[in-house]
Amino acid sequence: MNLWHASTENWIQNGATHGPASGPDAVSSDNREFQSPSGPKSPPKQPIRLGILTQFYPPDYAATGQLIEELAQHLGATGLEVKIFSGQPGYAFSTAAAATWERAGSVSVRRSQTSRLWPHRIRGRAVNGLLFSLRAAVRLLDPRHRVDVLLITTEPPYLNLLGYLASRILGIPYICLMYDLYPDVAVVLKVLQPSHWLTRFWVFLNRKIWQEAQALIVLSSTMRDRIVAHCPTVKSKIAIIHSWSDPQFIQPLPKTENWFAQQHHLDRQFTVLYSGNMGRCHDVETLLTMVDLLRDDPIQFVFIGSGAKYQGFRTEIDRGQLTNCLFLPYQDKAVIPYSLTACDVSLVSIEEGMEGLVVPSKLYGSLAAGRPIAAVCEPHSYLRQILTDGQCGQAFNNGDSAGLAAFLRSLAQDPQRAIQMGTNGRYYLQHYFTPQHIAQLYLRVIQRCVQIARDRQGHRHQNVNFQTLVPQPQKLPVRPPLGADIQRLDHNRTGIKPRSRFNDPL
Numbered sequence: 001m002n003l004w005h006a007s008t009e010n011w012i013q014n015g016a017t018h019g020p021a022s023g024p025d026a027v028s029s030d031n032r033e034f035q036s037p038s039g040p041k042s043p044p045k046q047p048i049r050l051g052i053l054t055q056f057y058p059p060d061y062a063a064t065g066q067l068i069e070e071l072a073q074h075l076g077a078t079g080l081e082v083k084i085f086s087g088q089p090g091y092a093f094s095t096a097a098a099a100t101w102e103r104a105g106s107v108s109v110r111r112s113q114t115s116r117l118w119p120h121r122i123r124g125r126a127v128n129g130l131l132f133s134l135r136a137a138v139r140l141l142d143p144r145h146r147v148d149v150l151l152i153t154t155e156p157p158y159l160n161l162l163g164y165l166a167s168r169i170l171g172i173p174y175i176c177l178m179y180d181l182y183p184d185v186a187v188v189l190k191v192l193q194p195s196h197w198l199t200r201f202w203v204f205l206n207r208k209i210w211q212e213a214q215a216l217i218v219l220s221s222t223m224r225d226r227i228v229a230h231c232p233t234v235k236s237k238i239a240i241i242h243s244w245s246d247p248q249f250i251q252p253l254p255k256t257e258n259w260f261a262q263q264h265h266l267d268r269q270f271t272v273l274y275s276g277n278m279g280r281c282h283d284v285e286t287l288l289t290m291v292d293l294l295r296d297d298p299i300q301f302v303f304i305g306s307g308a309k310y311q312g313f314r315t316e317i318d319r320g321q322l323t324n325c326l327f328l329p330y331q332d333k334a335v336i337p338y339s340l341t342a343c344d345v346s347l348v349s350i351e352e353g354m355e356g357l358v359v360p361s362k363l364y365g366s367l368a369a370g371r372p373i374a375a376v377c378e379p380h381s382y383l384r385q386i387l388t389d390g391q392c393g394q395a396f397n398n399g400d401s402a403g404l405a406a407f408l409r410s411l412a413q414d415p416q417r418a419i420q421m422g423t424n425g426r427y428y429l430q431h432y433f434t435p436q437h438i439a440q441l442y443l444r445v446i447q448r449c450v451q452i453a454r455d456r457q458g459h460r461h462q463n464v465n466f467q468t469l470v471p472q473p474q475k476l477p478v479r480p481p482l483g484a485d486i487q488r489l490d491h492n493r494t495g496i497k498p499r500s501r502f503n504d505p506l
Contacts, residue, residue: 051147057086074439129156222356252370260338273343278307289401372421392425
């Protein structure tokens with residue numbers, strides 16, 4: 001561990017708080033008891049049995065599956081009994097199939113043998129999702145697999161319908177975990193027309209599902225606004241809980257000490273990284289023009305991943321003879337701490353019209369890596385609030401390739417500024433977006449939903465506002481310090497001699 005990292009970590013640990021840990025809003029890690037409003041604690045109860053339905057789960061490298069695995073492990077550590085029902089891997093590297101059942105501590109995973117047809121085709125994925133949903137429905141009907149509450153993802157997007165049926169038929173409460181919002185995504189992508197009968201029917205079903213749910217967990221304020229626009233009556237049910245990244249797993253690393261950077265010759269020049277899906281929901285057109293504008297600058301671009309727009313993007317790069325780009329495939333999870341730190345700036349983009357429909361989880365890994373963020377998004381994007389409050393990057397409108405290029409050029413000419421932003425971002429993540437902190441917020445919602453269900457069984461009713469139950473990130477009053485050791489890291493990470501920001505034009 002380098003001196004800069006150690007000194008910053010010690011300062012954070014000794015001088016900063018990491019989310020609410022005490023006081024009336026603190027969440028107990030022991031979920032086996034509920035404190036009654038008055039009087040002594042109720043007798044110990046059995047651990048809460050949480051069922052999670054998600055089509056994707058490791059060894060799949062889909063981001064949603066990776067996040068669910070981490071969430072389940074941390075919820076299991078609080079004492080919950082977590083039962084996951086998932087599909088077989090469709091995106092995992094060379095893994096033909098995963099174990100149909102496995103258990104680690106209080107987390108068990110059961111994988112369906114269905115949902116493996118044509119995973120890389122749109123129609124195939126739709127069929128796979130339908131087969132998985134049917135298999136999950138059969139499992140819910142089995143009394144041996146009953147749980148106290150269900151956490152249902154939008155993978156596939158119509159999976160939440162099972163929660164509605166489970167609640168109406170079996171009396172099992174459920175929480176909708178919204179990774180994306182359909183049919184809105186399909187409408188924006190012009191796969192469906194707003195007036196199409198399927199669109200209208202889907203919206204109708206969504207309203208029924210949300211109204212029946214105990215709570216809805218969304219990943220951003222803009223997603224909450226989208227849902228409220230469709231169904232205002234569920235506003236108080238919505239809890240905003242961001243994604244996360246583990247700062248112990250991903251730690252800042254100088255490129256001169258990073259084997260991934262050295263292997264791909266990224267340790268001698270300023271490097272800009274895009275890591276993740278290049279799909280229909282991502283604005284790669286703005287990135288393409290920006291790369292062209294910087295073709296003569298000493299800046300290397302690295303694109304890791306794939307997606308629906310990948311081939312077209314790479315074709316345009318080749319056609320424009322842009323030699324400043326390197327393309328690499330998705331990396332194994334064990335490589336992520338090195339690939340995310342093999343750069344000086346990270347890129348995040350959301351296609352115009354997609355704000356509030358999808359949420360890029362890649363943001364949080366880049367924050368953990370201690371790298372500044374350059375985001376391409378709409379003016380009302382939640383990303384702007386995070387970058388502003390965390391003082392960890394800058395956002396640009398869709399199509400503003402010139403502004404994005406100028407920002408990257410300015411950071412390449414002023415590495416210390418880039419490092420300060422990256423340090424700020426990691427500190428901000430450690431304050432609000434660690435898996436431990438996020439798991440406590442999920443636990444708070446899960447406990448309250450189970451309590452509501454038990455109260456209703458006892459003919460007691462309570463009104464809960466989940467918007468106020470979960471605290472939101474705020475602007476931090478102080479920034480982590482930059483010491484003299486930063487100058488060494490400056491030079492090692494970029495290989496560029498620092499220049500005055502006042503003497504060099506953008």
